[in-house]
Amino acid sequence: MKNLEIADLFSKIADALDLKGGNYFKIRAYRRAARTIKDLSEDIEKIYKEGSLTNILGIGEGIAKKIKEYLETGKMSKYEKVTRDIPESLLSLLNIRDLGPKTLHILHKELGVENLDDLKKIIEEGSFSKLEGLGEKKAEKIIEGIRVYEERMGKEKRFLLGEVVPTVNEIVKKLKNIDSVTRVSPAGSVRRMKETVGDIDVLVESNRPNEVMELFTSFPEVKKVLESGETKTSVILEGLDIQMDLRVLPPESYGAALMYFTGSKDNNVRIRGLAQKKGLKVNEYGVFKNGRRIAGKTEEEIYKLLGMEFIAPELREDRGEVELALENKLPFLVKxxxxxxxxxxxxxxxxxxxxxxxxxxxxxxxxxxxxxxxxxxxxxxxxxxxxxxxxxxxxxxxxxxxxxxxxxxxxxxxxxxxxxxxxxxxxxxxxxxxxxxxxxxxxxxxxxxxxxxxxxxxxxxxxxxxxxxxxxxxxxxxxxxxxxxxxxxxxxxxxxxxxxxxxxxxxxxxxxxxxxxxxxxxxxxxxxxxxxxxxxxxxxxxxxxxxxxxxxxxxxxxxxxxxxxxxxxxxx
DNA sequence: GCCGTTTTCGGCCCGACTGTTTTCAGTCG
Incomplete structure (x- = not known):
């Protein structure tokens, strides 16, 4: 199976284009194709031989052609072209938190950064903070990002679902005990029941967000606060050393927020695009028509308003579930x-x-x-x-x-x-x-x-x-x-x-x-x-x-x- | 690069938080 190899190539093409400031939507298309191919259960070579590559959601003529080229020649000229002037050691730096493509591009162009050692050096020397738009605080954040990156050896750290759920349950229980909190739910990949998760998302319904944030950040489980605002707080938890994002929203938005923070990202994009065609706007605060909120309290009312069946969180991966929900044809899942x-x-x-x-x-x-x-x-x-x-x-x-x-x-x-x-x-x-x-x-x-x-x-x-x-x-x-x-x-x-x-x-x-x-x-x-x-x-x-x-x-x-x-x- | 029950061209989800800024860009999810 060459699925993973091919997915990796598209992912790297996306990173390289991102670094060069390429078209956002084109980059998104490559990323989406990479994710889709990574998730395929069938051998992509077999699908290619059947001539049905473009039947896969998110794979069109262009990407199919590149897959064909790779399967037949072992090479992908697009990949070679876009990465010709970008060393792989530079691309992998994109995995450092708070260091994104724009900044990295500047560092590469202005200061000749090509790898981790270069990056450390320019921060130590102070030439980093001298650049326009970059300062001491940013440098500190990136230093912390580098620390985590090195600990994980450059790889994205995933946790076993069963490993994090006890902690999630414990924190959910504690949040429920806060007076002003009326509803609490895990969201993100934990709620979607992915076998491994990268971080923990939890959603809280309350009219007193500041109080919730203050209490939460003082939980003994919280090791470090990354950022904390009125609706969103990010922390690192003790023990597992996993990132947790807490969101607090008022009752009228809880359903919309739950839907949004449950994801997946691709599922959200599809739902919002769908809403847009109907002249509606969906965000984490609700569904809006001409600027007026017409739904948002529960997920159920949102799906109903959009003219589709309720989609179980476990299905929300943009693997065709949105289309089926529109036709009322979702499978009746085991409970x-x-x-x-x-x-x-x-x-x-x-x-x-x-x-x-x-x-x-x-x-x-x-x-x-x-x-x-x-x-x-x-x-x-x-x-x-x-x-x-x-x-x-x-x-x-x-x-x-x-x-x-x-x-x-x-x-x-x-x-x-x-x-x-x-x-x-x-x-x-x-x-x-x-x-x-x-x-x-x-x-x-x-x-x-x-x-x-x-x-x-x-x-x-x-x-x-x-x-x-x-x-x-x-x-x-x-x-x-x-x-x-x-x-x-x-x-x-x-x-x-x-x-x-x-x-x-x-x-x-x-x-x-x-x-x-x-x-x-x-x-x-x-x-x-x-x-x-x-x-x-x-x-x-x-x-x-x-x-x-x-x-x-x-x-x-x-x-x-x-x-x-x-x-x-x-x-x- | 992908996609289409108004479209084969012209769109493509949307907002929070932070830092470096005086109005916004970058990053993240």
Missing amino acids: YDDIKGNLHTHTIYSDGENTIEELASHAIKFGYSYLGITDHSKAASYANGMKEDELKKQSDEIDYLNEKLENLTILKGIECDILPDGSLDFDDKILESLDFVIGAIHSGFTKNVTERMIKALENPFLKILAHPTGRLISRRVGYDVDLKSVMAKASEEDKILEINAYYDRLDLNEYNAKEANRRGIKLCINTDAHNLRMFDWMYLGVGIARRAWLPRNAIINTYDLKDLIKILKGNG
């Missing part, structure tokens, strides 16, 4: 409380921290009607995998508990290792005695993974394939696997793929989940819980499913027990 059970959990029988009974009472607290117990099989020695006799003992315990429990059914499952030869870790006879079998690869990540998965999927008792790519977002790319072939097999054999909701896995990711659904493959959202706290991750998995536009019936653990068993037993 967070549609989930009726967790089907991948571990107990003290293998590497979990809790007993079956403890998990069961926790599942009841979640309002679940079933719970799948799936401890590791014997090959998973690192995880204290179960031998045959332990599995039997566990089975007896589950029978006993099921007699006792009224509102929950415990299902007998196993997370069975897929061995190096693609066979499963227990005999078919044992597997047959269980309610369902999850297959998983836990060793040999680079050894014939595709073949092993395909062979395992042929086993009639394996129903669910766990964490199909094996990735850990922050730590490893995952198995060396041809997911397309695995999906083809899963579709043929009527098997289920897991969305593992553990916050560092989120595997399948949203793109793969969408592809699986397109192929008619059913999915299952599990938390892979090793303790009670890990049940909480379920909402992350549902977030992925919603971002993948999945309807409820694509997810088997939204089904009633009766229908679920039919599927797990292969009669569904």
Whole structure:
């Protein structure tokens, strides 16, 4: 897949043009194309060969031609032309906060800055502040920007969604406790449930913004205040060292502001353009007609006024959702409380921290009607995998508990290792005695993974394939696997793929989940819980499913027990 | 560079905060 390479080229073209003071809209078009291509789930080469590049929103004749050139020759003359006189070391300086294209262009032209060392030097020497329009304060801001930039080695720092949500919830709770605050909501990529986020946006409804800002900036969680005005305050938080932007707006604007600060940027641009054609103006204060506000209290009334369906935050990425909303054709998404059970959990029988009974009472607290117990099989020695006799003992315990429990059914499952030869870790006879079998690869990540998965999927008792790519977002790319072939097999054999909701896995990711659904493959959202706290991750998995536009019936653990068993037993 | 149910040309979202300024440009989201 050359998607990322190509996206990167367009992104650099945009940066280079930006630096040279090129046409704003042209730059925006390149940036948008870069983002779109980066987000594509399909191989761009395949799309090119089908001749359907220009069917993609934001890719027209010009950009399609450049993609064609790159795919056929390995070069993109436009890129080479615009970056000829701009070293890459200069372009990357655009990632420094408070140092934008205009300033960098001047520094390059007037003082010959080409890289980070040059930049540091001219600031130290004082020649920076001598330039017109630049002063000491600006220099200080850029020095701070350089510090952060170096810490991140020039890369954009992203945080795992699951990593920041507890902090967000904590701060939201505190903001709600402020007297003059009537509504609070996370916005931005946190609200859109992106698997990684760059910063935290929170929106507050209040008629006393100054009071809110003052209280907020004195929270112990706040490490440093970057800027603070009447409607917007930016800070760096303790611990995660993440930027958080707080916005405060009055009730009549809260919905408009929520919509705007939720984004995405591309979605906003599209909505505002749409409004403009209808003779309306949309900003974070409301919808205006001839200067008069006609909506803004809630997102719902704004969408309605614009003649479109409500768009769930998870869909707001400008991937065609605006067009569908106008035609009332948005998918009916799976909801967070549609989930009726967790089907991948571990107990003290293998590497979990809790007993079956403890998990069961926790599942009841979640309002679940079933719970799948799936401890590791014997090959998973690192995880204290179960031998045959332990599995039997566990089975007896589950029978006993099921007699006792009224509102929950415990299902007998196993997370069975897929061995190096693609066979499963227990005999078919044992597997047959269980309610369902999850297959998983836990060793040999680079050894014939595709073949092993395909062979395992042929086993009639394996129903669910766990964490199909094996990735850990922050730590490893995952198995060396041809997911397309695995999906083809899963579709043929009527098997289920897991969305593992553990916050560092989120595997399948949203793109793969969408592809699986397109192929008619059913999915299952599990938390892979090793303790009670890990049940909480379920909402992350549902977030992925919603971002993948999945309807409820694509997810088997939204089904009633009766229908679920039919599927797990292969009669569904 | 992209795009079109008034348009194949002429538009392209809109505002907050800061610093260096006396009215605005740059940066960010």
